[in-house]
Amino acid sequence: ESLSRFRGTGFFVCHFPFSFLPEHARIGVLQSRIGEESPLKVINFYGGAAIGKSTIAADMYSKLKRMGYRTELVGEFAKWLWYQNATDIVEDQLYLFAEQAHRTRTLEKYNVDFAICDSPLPLNIIYNREPSDAFNTLVMQEFNRYDNLNYLLRRNDEFLAVDGRPETDLPQAKEKDQQILAVLEKYSVPYTVISPWETDKVLLDLKIKR
Numbered sequence: 001e002s003l004s005r006f007r008g009t010g011f012f013v014c015h016f017p018f019s020f021l022p023e024h025a026r027i028g029v030l031q032s033r034i035g036e037e038s039p040l041k042v043i044n045f046y047g048g049a050a051i052g053k054s055t056i057a058a059d060m061y062s063k064l065k066r067m068g069y070r071t072e073l074v075g076e077f078a079k080w081l082w083y084q085n086a087t088d089i090v091e092d093q094l095y096l097f098a099e100q101a102h103r104t105r106t107l108e109k110y111n112v113d114f115a116i117c118d119s120p121l122p123l124n125i126i127y128n129r130e131p132s133d134a135f136n137t138l139v140m141q142e143f144n145r146y147d148n149l150n151y152l153l154r155r156n157d158e159f160l161a162v163d164g165r166p167e168t169d170l171p172q173a174k175e176k177d178q179q180i181l182a183v184l185e186k187y188s189v190p191y192t193v194i195s196p197w198e199t200d201k202v203l204l205d206l207k208i209k210r
Helices: 023-031 053-066 077-083 093-109 123-127 133-143 170-186 199-205
Strands: 003-005 012-014 041-046 071-074 114-117 147-153 192-194
Touching: 041 053, 053 071, 053 114, 053 147, 053 199, 071 093, 093 114, 093 123, 093 133, 123 133, 123 170, 147 170, 147 199, 192 199
Parallel strands: 041 114, 041 147, 071 114, 147 192
Antiparallel strands: 003 012
């Protein structure tokens, strides 16, 4: 077969590039693997570029690890592709979504307590260059498998740090903030607004005492 299941994680690996499949076929493959809800708790940080997602995610990861919890970061796959100048792959949002979903499912398989995401699955809807109801439904089905805790970060203009991606100028970043808010509202995703240094608030929500 040209597709085979990858170590029981529920997704497939291709013996030829996944991007070679037509979009409807790729969506069909992924939809066939969406199953029951997962007990994995996922802590999601939302916001446009340079709002502090990676910073608070790293801080949260460090604190939970030092408390003895099995915690892992699910970092932004697209950022690594930007660093490698792989711009053609960055434009394939279905591939980026599949990679992000696969990483999260791998953590689920190994009974991780907390997965911390600085690029939550719903962001795939915003960055998709070819909008599609089928794709949006797929993203939200996969997202809703997990026990999600969602935080929309409050932007501090002084926190802006250029990281080399096109959208890191402030007006574009703020526009993405509004698009993210719109997606959360459209799909009734519950969220809390916090600043990028308020990890203690997250710990309180998790009912974890420092």
